[in-house]
Amino acid sequence: MKNRFSSIRYSYIISHFNGLFLTTVTILAILLSIYVLISPEWLTSNSIYLFIILYGLVAFFVSVYVGFRSSGDLKQRMDYLSVLITQFANGNYQSRIYFNEGDELSRIGNELNELGEKLQNQVKSLQRLADEKAELAKSAHKSAVIEERQRIARDLHDAVSQQLFALTMMSEASIKQLDINPELAKEQMMEVAYAALQAQTEMRALLLHLRPVHLSGDPLPKGIQKLVDELSQKSQIDFQLVINDNLKLSEATEEHVFRIIQESLSNILRHANATVVKIDISLRGNELFMHIADNGKGFDLEHDHAKKTSYGLKTMKERSEELGGTFTIRSNIDEGTYIDIRIPC
Template identity: 50%
Template sequence: MNKSTLRWKLLKSILFTALFTGILYFLFVQIGLFLHPGFVSLWFSLLSPLFVMLLVIVLGSYFSYKDTLSIRNRLEDISTQIITLSRGRFTEKIKLTEEDEIGRISFELNELTDKLQKQVTSLQNLANQKADLAEKARGAAIIEERQRLARDLHDAVSQQLFALNMMSSASIKMMDRDIETAKSQMVDVADLASKAQVEMRALLLHLRPIHLSEDTLCVGIRKLVDELEKKSGVTFHLTLDELPELPGGIEENLFRIVQESLGNALRHAEASVIRITVKLKKKQFSLHIKDNGKGFEMNENKKGAYGLDSMQERSDEIGGQFRVSSRPDEGTLVEVRVPLEG
């Protein structure tokens, strides 16, 4: 038995109590024999203290076991509640049974749960308000997005097209002199053209509207995947639970995270298979996006390059938990968990 547990400490107290009781009883019997010789037999005076000690140990152990069992169960409820809170589920509470010290701790923990739930609700309300404000500022955002797209087109696709032009021109000139070298250069041209095509599809993905219009989140994801599957050649596997009606701000941020993640998988990961899972369990929404791409080393520079900071901010705005795990040659996993109210 672990000597630091509550039961061991209680058992140790019972053993000391039994020993002390047996000694007192033995002294009491000896005083009785001294004052009244023949009061009890010698064997009784020697064995009865042992019987009393055994009785104290048995009864004490029985009642302490019952009491500590109840205390242990209540402490385990508190431990389970703390783990539940750490996982972002703020709807479950501890059942209050007694108004003692543990009961007061349980009550305070339930109060903390309510406060956390209210904070999450406030964050989600702010996200909805921000979505309304974002709608009004969409004109400016469109201009900014066009400027960003122009930069990306210049930095990536435009340079690749320039390289294609130069390489194809060189191959045409080389055909008359060295046909094998020309063939090798044309293979490089085809490879570069394929990369430029993937780059363009990823950029076009970011041109999609960040709002879902009249579609639900799951319908929007299915439409997005259907379009990408036809154009990119990537295989998608969808597992989408039926969801209740979600506030617009939450759906828009989650959809934008999906867009950003899929864009990364197409543009950087060179993935051939992408799995998207949406689940709802005990008022806890979870989104998993897993690809089999080339992965990357997790560090601050990569986070900024792949737009992970933006996805983290969107998750924070709706009171969610965002996590990315990736290793070279092992693909990338994006996870978002959001507690839902009511």
């Protein structure tokens, strides 16, 4: 209620009431002065009081009516400005507003239009830089392949090779215990099976990075569908993909989006222990919306600094921002992880 009475419309009415009060006091002072100093026959105390009362009543209703009518246009224009600012905050920089009055609000509207045009040009510049970067990436493809191979080799040495070594040691130990202590041998074989599953998952994630950096001529929906189908055949995860088959973006944007999906699936395979993964990619107005969710073990976003600054999440965030987009992640322990990405188109 307090906010309602502090609006522009009620401020206008209150200003009219202030004017009414000052006008009434002034007229009353003038009439009383004439009555005291001159005392004309036509001016009596009753006529003064009657005039002031009638004037006050009529002026009260006139003030309310004029206040509502005169503030209506201003309120409407302020609402237009508020909506335009909200559109800019949501990334819709193509919105514009036009006033013909030529006053201060018209000047503010024109300045906001110029701001929207500058923001739109900045987004276009970011996307143009992304296109140029994609061309440079193609020209440096050989060096990128070498670097990626070196990174995969390091990951293989640090993760898979150590897991395979552990498998070998546990297998030899379980064989020795098979005749002596069958129960212990059974427990060790269960550990071997679990370690083998972890190594298999790690290997799938590494092989996922060995896929081509580019879509190899396939449109984005087809490329992502192939990726999901391949992982569905090789893992027990239920992938739920929602993407429009007619989705068309610039070449650089498609490659960035493909790599973001690829990186997110790699993280899920390695760390999430998820059974269901949902991927939703769609155009909403003038922006591309991507939602990636899993029902895995999640992590503490506030305190797990290593996870929050991991290479995979950092890469996805950087790719989103290169396209002028926003990257948001939500996660809690045992509640899965949710990633939302919005990219202006």
